[in-house]
Amino acid sequence: MTQLSNLTTLVLDQNHLSNLPKSVVDLKNLKEISLKDNTFEEFPQDLLQMSKLEKIDFSNIYSLTRDTDKKNKIKSIPSNIIELKNLKNLKCIAIQ
DSSP states (O other), rough: OGTTTTOOEEOOTTTTOSSSSSGGGGGGGGGGGEETTOOOOOGGGGGGGTOOOOOOEBBBBBBGGTTTGGOOOOOOOOGOOOTTTTEEEEEEOBOO
């Protein structure tokens, strides 16, 4: 993904991801990442290396249909998230 070094927004919604692809960390200018409706069970620690992130979205819109296979199940946010000094928006909600 080094060819995408200027990318600032990445949308990986509905991709059945349970882990963050390692190549995403190489996107040093990324400011926004959307990971809606995937299958994360834990907050991806690699995101903490991305110092320019301003927005992270783990929302579950599929929970409206009760499709639990497409639902992020993150139960806690690591305390060292405060190291992301530019982070302004973090969504980890399930709409019930």
